[in-house]
Amino acid sequence: MDATDPRDPHAGATTTWGRRLRSFRRAQLGLSRGDFAELVNEHARRLGINAACSERHIARWELGEVRRPNKTYRDLLAAVGAPEPDFAPTATDSNVRSEPVMSCSEDSGTGRTENSTFLEALATAVVGSPDILLPWLPSLGGPEAVFGGTEPDLDFVRVTTARLREIDQRHGGSAIVSAAASLLKWSTTLLSRCRGQAREHAMLIASADLARLAGWASHDIGDQHRARQFATMAMVFARRAGADSLVASILYVLGRISLIERDPRTALRMFQLGQLPAQDAANGGESARLYANEAWAHAMMNDAGRMRLALARAEEEIARVGDLIDPWTRVFFSPGEFTGMQSVIYNEYALTADGNEAEQYTLKAVDSARASLAAYAPGRPARSLLFDNITLATGAFRLRQIDEAVEFAGASLSLTGQVDSGRVADRLGWMLRAATLSSPRSDVRDVCQEIRQTIEMPSHQPYSPVEHRLATA
Numbered sequence: 001m002d003a004t005d006p007r008d009p010h011a012g013a014t015t016t017w018g019r020r021l022r023s024f025r026r027a028q029l030g031l032s033r034g035d036f037a038e039l040v041n042e043h044a045r046r047l048g049i050n051a052a053c054s055e056r057h058i059a060r061w062e063l064g065e066v067r068r069p070n071k072t073y074r075d076l077l078a079a080v081g082a083p084e085p086d087f088a089p090t091a092t093d094s095n096v097r098s099e100p101v102m103s104c105s106e107d108s109g110t111g112r113t114e115n116s117t118f119l120e121a122l123a124t125a126v127v128g129s130p131d132i133l134l135p136w137l138p139s140l141g142g143p144e145a146v147f148g149g150t151e152p153d154l155d156f157v158r159v160t161t162a163r164l165r166e167i168d169q170r171h172g173g174s175a176i177v178s179a180a181a182s183l184l185k186w187s188t189t190l191l192s193r194c195r196g197q198a199r200e201h202a203m204l205i206a207s208a209d210l211a212r213l214a215g216w217a218s219h220d221i222g223d224q225h226r227a228r229q230f231a232t233m234a235m236v237f238a239r240r241a242g243a244d245s246l247v248a249s250i251l252y253v254l255g256r257i258s259l260i261e262r263d264p265r266t267a268l269r270m271f272q273l274g275q276l277p278a279q280d281a282a283n284g285g286e287s288a289r290l291y292a293n294e295a296w297a298h299a300m301m302n303d304a305g306r307m308r309l310a311l312a313r314a315e316e317e318i319a320r321v322g323d324l325i326d327p328w329t330r331v332f333f334s335p336g337e338f339t340g341m342q343s344v345i346y347n348e349y350a351l352t353a354d355g356n357e358a359e360q361y362t363l364k365a366v367d368s369a370r371a372s373l374a375a376y377a378p379g380r381p382a383r384s385l386l387f388d389n390i391t392l393a394t395g396a397f398r399l400r401q402i403d404e405a406v407e408f409a410g411a412s413l414s415l416t417g418q419v420d421s422g423r424v425a426d427r428l429g430w431m432l433r434a435a436t437l438s439s440p441r442s443d444v445r446d447v448c449q450e451i452r453q454t455i456e457m458p459s460h461q462p463y464s465p466v467e468h469r470l471a472t473a
Helices: 016-029 033-047 055-063 071-079 115-127 130-136 154-171 177-193 197-221 224-241 244-260 264-280 284-300 304-320 337-352 355-374 382-398 402-418 422-438 442-456 466-472
Strands: none
Touching: 016 033, 016 055, 016 442, 033 055, 033 071, 055 224, 115 130, 115 224, 115 244, 115 264, 130 224, 154 177, 154 197, 154 382, 177 197, 177 224, 197 224, 197 244, 197 422, 224 244, 244 264, 244 284, 264 284, 284 304, 284 337, 304 337, 337 355, 337 382, 355 382, 382 402, 382 422, 402 422, 402 442, 422 442
16 A cells, blocks of 8 residues: 555655644643544634534644545634644645534544434434445455465455454554555455355354454554444444354444544433343354443543443453353453553543542552453453553552552563553653653653654654564464
8 A cells, every 4th residue: 555545554764844734733732532633622612613524634744644634624723733734735736635524423434524424324324224324435446466466365364363362452552553454355255156045144254253353453543434334344344244243343443443532422422322232142252342332422421420330240251251252242241341441440530520529530540450451361462561550550550559650661661662652651641741740850851752753753663574474374
């Protein structure tokens, strides 16, 4: 894929303004994309401007998909002190893409303008024909001559998807997203050649699992637009195959995309919708994960009662799960994984609470993160361990437990070399904000400086190109 292709998740690396905007957001403001979008919206409200900036807008600007926002957004970005775009458009510059002021739910890649339209189509697809989702599918292009010159078959797709999933869990989405997209081109080509009901069914499930993984990797690197497209493709394949457990897992991915976009209400609808196929599949494991993520959405909305209820339901489902767990759900049952997720949820709620309640849930987040790390067993994703350390350090900084905070911040930073993930950078931004406010100590200042340097470090992609490594493994 060409480096300037807007579908390339690393396209922003060639856009000077995108890099400078990303640097400004992370290093100077210490904000996630969602929080930066809200800062832009806050200035719009103060100025009486009708605009609805979203995490997706910020991602498209930083990734180079849109290299020149319209004048309204340029003025708002200037108002918050952001860098200006590098160049002025000309009538002959065919590479410059401008964008209108869109609602926060607009998906310009599909021509749909309301998030409710996608939700309605998704709900219809879960109980009816998945073909209603076809307008939201990504453009893949034709298959490429990769993977050692050997044309993949069904077994190759299955085995390689499993390997890519392992690499993603150890090293982050950047390590696999290109390989997953390339293999998906082959997978869809193979699917079109399938003859016979059993073979087509198996290829549909393999393609759905792969597309779901491509969506998750895109989500992990911060390209939520592409993540949603891949997840939607996975949904179409899974529904055609009648794979209810996989449908539920894909709705979990779609819900997580909405959570990172700071849209908990949409996320909650996704998770609740996912309970229907999870129950049809009698899959307690998927139900448990969906309930846990419902708790996250409720925490984001400052609803402690429903948060606790959803966590209790998750624990009930976990207690009933046997040994048969689908590969796309298995990581959730790694030792310490659910406890680590609880720490993230408590930390999220602490951000919405006030006074003693905020401190109480920060303590719960720290205790849960510590318990999660203590439950470590070989095979647990390195990314999860990194998240635990970040949550623990962030909470300790807020609680003014500086010695412990510095210790776990150091552990977090030492692990970042193993994991290339946009979500890690966002969480490091939260840790940076907490550390900056915690203490003037010199060691805290040193930690803050190292966090800034880590956030701004270019994507290292430790397994690029993955295709060659997998083909020669």
